[in-house]
Amino acid sequence: MGIAERACLEQTRNESRRQQVLAGATACFCRHGFHSASMAEIAKTAGMSVGHIYHYFENKEAIIVAIVEGNQAEVLAVMDRIEDSPGPLAQALVDTVSTGVDDCMNLTKTALMLEVLAEAARNPKVAAVVQASDAVLRARMREMLCKAAGPDQDPADPRLDERVETLFTLFQGISVRAIRHSSLDRDQTVRMMQAAIRWILQN
Incomplete structure (x- = not known):
């Protein structure tokens, strides 16, 4: 696999992870509201660690x-x-x-x-x-x-x-x-x- 292909694959994975976080956050925001939804709960709903979420969203x-x-x-x-x-x-x-x-x-x-x-x-x-x-x-x-x-x-x-x-x-x-x-x-x-x-x- 060439450099360009690896970069494209990594970009696709990153976007997939971002969408996974957004799906989890959407579910939490709708269920509990913005301020009541913690990053820990968003991470749990998204199926990843809190640290991983911070890799994609500050x-x-x-x-x-x-x-x-x-x-x-x-x-x-x-x-x-x-x-x-x-x-x-x-x-x-x-x-x-x-x-x-x-x-x-x-x-x-x-x-x-x-x-x-x-x-x-x-x-x-x-x-x-x-x-x-x-x-x-x-x-x-x-x-x-x-x-x-x-x-x-x-x-x-x-x-x-x-x-x-x-x-x-x-x-x-x-x-x-x-x-x-x-x-x-x-x-x-x-x-x-x-x-x-x-x-x-x-x-």
Whole structure:
């Protein structure tokens, strides 16, 4: 095995270990909350020693940063798939609503992101990471909405920002409603969100 192959294998192992830590941390954060989840418990859940965890993450704050970055990559990948869909982009956005609603109604994901946001409200470093990630996602969505509006859309139109903010508010609100209203009707929510998005794209 050459040097390049060994380096690639080591990188793959390291990434696999990082994901193992993140999976363990996610389970602990959702079960006990950020501050109540100790590094020892995260290590036990991840199936490795505490010392091994510190090889990949300096502290719990660094784990949260990685969770935010992972969420950002996941959302950007979804946006890429929407943009690559055949047919009008506006219709592709509407067609993807059901998947988005399902994600927002996933209580495990919601619990994790609420822990992240709660820490961001207390911790300026985490807040900076969360806000920077949100800015990246808003810019990408703005780009997609501009493209979906057609060639006559002015890229500098401030209404694009209003649409992006409204869409983000709608979807993120579903996560909170899914907790507060345990019998929230998923199909009805999808229908109403699709209608709302059609209206937003046309105004």
